[in-house]
Amino acid sequence: MITLQTPISEEEIRALHTGDIVRLSGTIVTARDAAHKLMIENFIRTDTIGYPELYEKLKPLLKGGVIYHCGPVVAQNEDGSYRFVAAGPTTSIREEPYEAEVIEHFGVRAIIGKGGMGPKTLAACEAFGAVYLHAVGGAASLIASAVEEVQDVFMKDELGVPEAFWVIRVKDWELVVTMDSHGSSLHQQVKEQSEARFKELVGLV
Amino acid sequence: MxxxxxxxxxxxxRAATDLPPDVENALRQAYEREEPGSPAQSVLGNILENVNLARKQSTPICQDTGTPIFYVYYPAGWSTIKLREQxxxxxxxxxxxxxxxxNAVDSLTGKNSGDNTGEDFPVIHFVEWENDYLQVDLALKGGGSENCGVQYKLPFNELHAGRDLEGVRRVALDAVEKAQGLGCAxxxxxxxxxxxxGTGxxxxxxxxxxxxGQRSExxxxxxxxxxxxxxxxxLGIGPMGFGxxxxxxxxxxxRAxxxxxxxxxxVSYMCWACRRHRMIVRGDEITYQ
Incomplete structure (x- = not known):
């Protein structure tokens, strides 16, 4: 079993190929639709940085870091700290317009989600040394149990719980590489093969 | 009443946290069938572990607890107005x-009601029957799988699907191919x-x-x-679409x-987390299956 610990080096990423199963440990950051839009508008496609404090906090976390497409169910403990109750992946393709630029700008090494992403993200993975890691859709309780600690949260009041940036520490989280840094996408391969088999089965070839 | x-x-x-045994068995058989060490087997292993954990902790199997779909079979004399309120x-x-x-969002304002109630939410079908007890079947159907549902109008020329069972077979396989792993296969x-x-x-x-495994009669x-x-x-799409x-x-x-x-x-698609449960009420006695 291949293990990854954040921050992740380019060398480690380049050694990965689609179909590899990895175990991830370390600090990662959740970000979904609103968070991606915020990063693009305030940090990337702009001359003046909006939310400069947030920007400075995110930079070291995302350098060699990991973004998780997730809108968690979070409970607050009596001491005011948080814990993840259910934390399965959300569908990643919605971030396709943004992700390539986020990877390039921050030096992100891995994106976690479900369903895979498109050609722009795949090209960014190849150009900048990143991978897409697929989590098991629906495995919400199991994934929540891999979250050892909620370390911080940014923009919770502004974006709401599911859309906020949650900084979490995970341990031994099992994931599958479905898009690698060599231009290979398991989603694309399976799509092409299954389409060909479908055509055979219904006599369209 | x-x-x-x-x-x-x-x-x-029970529906949200306890997967029915027949579904779990089918997942376990699938785990045995897949190549050891493959991504497909890894997914099924994670799913089975998750099912156990959710049951043990009484936490949701999936964070998308879906649309609640009820079938309420009631003997004459029960009030469906009161049952709906309850x-x-x-x-x-x-x-x-x-x-x-x-999970209930106002389609006009985008506002989440916050409590899983709203216009036609939960979905409840009332059916009066001849039996002397009340039976309530509940399924929770998540959004990822619901988005994979599709309705075909036959003939469907693109697939040479005519108005017969061969045509049904063709479009059904098309639906599976189009869904890939996105319905949480x-x-x-x-x-x-x-x-x-509508009835379709x-x-x-x-x-x-x-x-x-229960075949049509x-x-x-x-x-x-x-x-x-x-x-x-x-088709080789496999668990989560990993092959x-x-x-x-x-x-x-x-048929109808x-x-x-x-x-x-x-064609409706249900994800692997096929969460359904039954409750039977006979007098004061309530049992779950």
Missing amino acids: QDLTDAFVELFR IEEAARRATAKSYLRP PGILGIAIGGDR YEVSKRQFFRNI TPELADLEERIYEEANM GKTTVLDVQID HRLPASYFVT
Whole structure:
């Protein structure tokens, strides 16, 4: 079993190929639709940085870091700290317009989600040394149990719980590489093969 | 009439956290079938572990606790108005207890009601029957799988699908191919042949209350179920779309009368987390299955 610990080096990423199963440990950051839009508008496609404090906090976390497409169910403990109750992946393709630029700008090494992403993200993975890691859709309780600690949260009041940036520490989280840094996408391969088999089965070839 | 609100809360809890044994067995068999060490087997291993954990901790199997779909079979004399009120109140309490994620969004304002109630939410079908007891079937159907549902109007020339069972087979396989892993495969197909557009979806989803492996009583449909099941699994889409031998866990088909002019085939997709539960009320005695 291949293990990854954040921050992740380019060398480690380049050694990965689609179909590899990895175990991830370390600090990662959740970000979904609103968070991606915020990063693009305030940090990337702009001359003046909006939310400069947030920007400075995110930079070291995302350098060699990991973004998780997730809108968690979070409970607050009596001491005011948080814990993840259910934390399965959300569908990643919605971030396709943004992700390539986020990877390039921050030096992100891995994106976690479900369903895979498109050609722009795949090209960014190849150009900048990143991978897409697929989590098991629906495995919400199991994934929540891999979250050892909620370390911080940014923009919770502004974006709401599911859309906020949650900084979490995970341990031994099992994931599958479905898009690698060599231009290979398991989603694309399976799509092409299954389409060909479908055509055979219904006599369209 | 007795107040069943607490019993409905318990039904929600069980449905959200306790996967039915026939579904779990089908997943376990799929795990045994896949190549050791493959991504497909890794996914199924994670799923089985998650199912155990959710049951043990009484936490949701999936964070998307879906649309609650009820079938309430009641003897004459029960008030469906009161039953609806009790189900809605139970949805509020089950949400407050985190058995359900707030999942009902106003389609006009985009506002989440926060308690899983709203216009036509939860979905409740009332059916009066001859039995002397009340039976309530509940399924929770998540959004990822619901987005994979599709309705075909036959003839469907693109696939040379005519108005016969061969045409049904063609479009059903097309639906599986189009869905890839996005419905959280390995899923279950519910198929309705005929009906109008509305009953087509209703009948297709009603199939999800059948046990895995329970074949149609109509021999032609039973054969078709078997054939589509085998062929869908030849597509090689696999768990989560990672490739593999298990793309669907089962295929279940029923039919409804149609107009001479229409021939709809409606395919609904249920994710691997096929969360359904049954409650039976006989006098004061309440049992769950």
